[in-house]
Amino acid sequence: MDYYQCSTGDLYLEIRRRRSIPFGTRDQLSEALHEDDEYRGADATTIKTEPLGLFVPRQLNLSHTSEFGQTVPANLLVNERIIYWQMNTFFPSLQLFFASGRSCTIDGGQLSGGIVGLDPHLRFRLTDCTNEEEGLLTKSLRPDKFASTNRGIKIKEAVIAQRTSIVTKLPRPAPNAPPPKFCAATIDREIHTVVGLRLEGMKQTAFIWAKAKIPSFESDRNWGDVRIAGLRNDVPAPVLTFPLHTMKPGSQTKVVVMNSLISRSMASIG
Numbered sequence: 274m275d276y277y278q279c280s281t282g283d284l285y286l287e288i289r290r291r292r293s294i295p296f297g298t299r300d301q302l303s304e305a306l307h308e309d310d311e312y313r314g315a316d317a318t319t320i321k322t323e324p325l326g327l328f329v330p331r332q333l334n335l336s337h338t339s340e341f342g343q344t345v346p347a348n349l350l351v352n353e354r355i356i357y358w359q360m361n362t363f364f365p366s367l368q369l370f371f372a373s374g375r376s377c378t379i380d381g382g383q384l385s386g387g388i389v390g391l392d393p394h395l396r397f398r399l400t401d402c403t404n405e406e407e408g409l410l411t412k413s414l415r416p417d418k419f420a421s422t423n424r425g426i427k428i429k430e431a432v433i434a435q436r437t438s439i440v441t442k443l444p445r446p447a448p449n450a451p452p453p454k455f456c457a458a459t460i461d462r463e464i465h466t467v468v469g470l471r472l473e474g475m476k477q478t479a480f481i482w483a484k485a486k487i488p489s490f491e492s493d494r495n496w497g498d499v500r501i502a503g504l505r506n507d508v509p510a511p512v513l514t515f516p517l518h519t520m521k522p523g524s525q526t527k528v529v530v531m532n533s534l535i536s537r538s539m540a541s542i543g
Contacts, residue, residue, distance in 0.1 A: 361406060388484065388485075
């Protein structure tokens with residue numbers, strides 16, 4: 274997140290909220306917050322997360338995108354075992370594949386230009402599964418000799434929650450007013466819906482969220498809502514067709530190249 278246009282007062286308050294001691298110039302304070310974001314991820318920008326129960330808010334359910342199917346209650350994921358997951362390859366979504374043969378999608382498509390992300394503890398736990406993120410396949414860290422005994426990671430608890438996160442925004446100019454020479458951004462708050470999972474081996478629930486891939490001061494929203502959708506048993510895990518035996522545990526390979534067809538065609542014309 275970009276803090277460099279924020280006022281010194283806002284920077285001081287945000288650093289104190291994170292239980293740190295503010296020190297230095299405005300640029301140094303901004304850099305300190307940016308580094309904390311990079312190091313702690315969503316933990317740094319989260320103010321609070323409050324459980325809502327098993328269902329997403331009615332407005333989100335009614336306005337959802339249709340490509341991933343109907344919204345389903347969170348408790349239907351309990352006791353499923355995750356064997357593979359795929360995130361942000363073609364859409365802002367996280368698709369979970371289960372040992373039962375079923376799959377579901379955590380849909381973050383409400384936010385234009387968004388991506389889906391994971392709280393650090395959830396991401397760390399999911400490294401035990403082979404996964405694909407933005408077209409990059411990463412093989413599980415588990416040695417091959419244990420592959421036959423790997424029954425996946427069991428979901429112990431699944432919830433819907435409402436999270437309050439910080440965001441930086443520029444104040445909206447008055448109609449017909451000349452643009453100011455300098456306008457300080459403010460550190461504001463946004464409320465968004467998240468999906469929480471507690472997997473076996475985790476003491477606490479961690480969350481799946483959506484945010485703008487490139488945050489903007491001018492954007493109406495920088496955090497998006499997510500929902501659980503399309504729980505079905507007709508989609509096999511893509512990794513089943515990939516020769517994983519040729520990869521070492523923890524190694525990576527590119528399986529999807531994300532290029533623009535428009536730019537490629539224009540280049541060929543030129």
